[in-house]
Amino acid sequence: MGSDRDTLLGMGFDQSRVDWAMKATGNRGLQPAMDHILANEGKPVPDPGSVTEAPASSGGAMDVDDDEDAEALKALGVSAGSEVEAKSIKCSICSKVFRNTALANFHAEKSGHDQFEESTEEIKPLTEEEKKExxxxxRAKMGEKRAKKAVEDAKEQKANEDIRRKAGKDMTQIREDLQAKEIMKEQEQKRRDKIEDAKAKAAVKAQIEADKKARVEKAAREKALREGRSVEATPAAAIPKPAAATSSSNAKEARIQIRLASGGQPLTTTLPSESPLQAVADFVTSQNTSIDASSLSFTQSFPRKTFTQADFSKTLKELGLTPSAALMAS
Structure with missing residues (x-):
């Protein structure tokens, strides 16, 4: 038993499968064990305690009066005679001879043959040459099985890799699309900011010119009064208005730049024109927590205005801070 078991283990068979075969065949030798391994290839190895050990054979004879063998022979279409000592089972279709009913059943399942008969022909033990064959x-069958499994595993691995790569490409494309949209959004915002800055500069320039002209006219009036000359009032229509004044009431947003009295980089935010000045105060205090919100006020240089807490409930449109304005927070 030891040499047969070692031989099967040396072929690379799993130890549990070899022990199952040796126990199930009653330790009758290498050939029955190999036949059992072939017949049960692919089946899970049962628990050792549930395997019924076959009775040891004496001379290879098979008693057809045994209940189990008799039922097996009957299923194969063999009539068991009570006085016949069957040493083998023969397939009536292909004339192959089998040592026991298990091997005959296996042959019937594989070939589809269903006619068997008892035989007194004794199956001789395998020679060393036959054992090698x-x-x-x-080994050839196991090699084929392993090679087939390796091919199937390679196909499955390739399919999984293709799925993974496709998913990676999809995610990369999504990220690139999002980045492109963000870039376009930033560019559009910069364009709008540039336009609003230009409008604000134009409005400031127009206001400066208007203030300059008003000062010149005031000086001229005062001089005429000192000299006793009559002074003609300058029509209000002659005083230029800020370029953005005509469109400020229609602006939907206000871009506010806030400089802090304490210095540092100016803060910039864009708010809906209907937002109260309180929203600007909240923005400033959120950016600089050291500022006291209760005493915060804003000053506009052109035209010169100061906005106190009483103005915080008014909208940016009402205060003339649209479409853009520069404030000093103090």
């Missing part, structure tokens, strides 16, 4: 056959 059978071992080579088993």
């Amino acid at each position: 059978r071992l080579e056959e088993l």
Whole structure:
């Protein structure tokens, strides 16, 4: 038993499968064990305690009066005679001879043959040459099985890799699309900011010119009064208005730049024109927590205005801070 078991283990068979075969065949030798391994290839190995050990054979004879063998023979279409000592089972279709009913059943399942008969022909033990041939056959079958499994595993691995790569490409494309949209959004915002800055500069320039002209006219009036000359009032229509004054009431947003009395980089925010000045105060205090919100006020240089807490409930549109304005927070 030891040499047969070692031979099967040396072929690379799993130890549990070899022990199952040796126990199930009653330790009758290498050939029955190999036949059992072939017949049960692919089946899970049962728990050792649930395997019924076959009775040891004496001379290879098979008693057809045994209940189990008799039922097996009957299923194969063999009539068991009570006085006949059957040493083998023969397939009536292909004339192959089998040592026991298990091997005959296996042959019937594989070939579809269903006619068997008892035989007194004794199956001789395998010669060393036959054992080598059978071992080579088993190795070839196991090699084919492993090669087939390796091909299937490679196909499955390739399919999984293709799925993973496709998913990676999809995610990359999504990220690139999002980045492109963000870039376009930033560019559009910069364009709008540039336009609003230009409008604000134009409005400031117009206001400066208007203030300059008003000062010149005031000086001229005062001089005429000192000299006793009559002074003609300058029509209000002659005083230029800020370029953005005509469109400020229609602006939907206000871009506010806030400089802090304490210095540092100016703060910039864009708010809806209907937002109260309180929203600007909240923005400033959120950016600089050291500022006291209760005493905060804003000053506009052109035209010169100061906005106190009483003005915080008024909208940016009402205060003339649209479409843009520069404030000093103090």
